[in-house]
Amino acid sequence: AEGTFREDLYYRLSVIPIHLPPLRGRRKDIPVLIRHFCNKHGGDQVTFHQDAMETLVRYPWPGNVRELENTVERLLIMRDGNVITAEGLPDKFRVSSAPASAVVNLPDEGYPLEQLEREVVVAALERNSWNQTAAARFLRIPRHTLVYRIEKYGIKPAGNQ
Numbered sequence: 001a002e003g004t005f006r007e008d009l010y011y012r013l014s015v016i017p018i019h020l021p022p023l024r025g026r027r028k029d030i031p032v033l034i035r036h037f038c039n040k041h042g043g044d045q046v047t048f049h050q051d052a053m054e055t056l057v058r059y060p061w062p063g064n065v066r067e068l069e070n071t072v073e074r075l076l077i078m079r080d081g082n083v084i085t086a087e088g089l090p091d092k093f094r095v096s097s098a099p100a101s102a103v104v105n106l107p108d109e110g111y112p113l114e115q116l117e118r119e120v121v122v123a124a125l126e127r128n129s130w131n132q133t134a135a136a137r138f139l140r141i142p143r144h145t146l147v148y149r150i151e152k153y154g155i156k157p158a159g160n161q
Contacts, residue, residue, distance in 0.1 A: 024063040037072035051086040
């Protein structure tokens with residue numbers, strides 16, 4: 001209750017330190033964990049189409065196993081039928097299929113990095129309806145970092161400039 005960890009319990013648990021890498025470093029475990037969470041949450045009749053499974057395996061999982069479990073539980077609740085496809089995955093799993101050269105069109109004479117960063121921040125804000133928390137999550141940066149960039153580049157919604 002005081003926010004302290006019992007010292008004797010700590011020493012009992014630290015006899016054999018166990019290093020468990022993040023989920024993004026154990027991609028082979030993801031399909032097994034998905035099946036486990038399906039069974040745990042009543043989705044033992046549900047299957048994942050290959051495109052959906054590949055998409056989930058490629059995702060970096062910043063929230064690790066908890067995020068994976070929550071995602072599987074949400075998919076089970078929101079599913080339409082017993083097969084989950086890539087189209088049925090939440091928007092955060094959608095990645096542009098355009099080649100990198102189509103996404104960033106760099107002129108031969110060079111391009112200022114700060115201008116590119118500003119454009120990426122504006123695009124993320126627009127994509128997320130100017131919701132800073134969602135845009136920061138989309139960019140995989142802390143919200144305070146996004147706020148700093150917004151202030152640094154004087155970024156405002158189109159109607160407020």
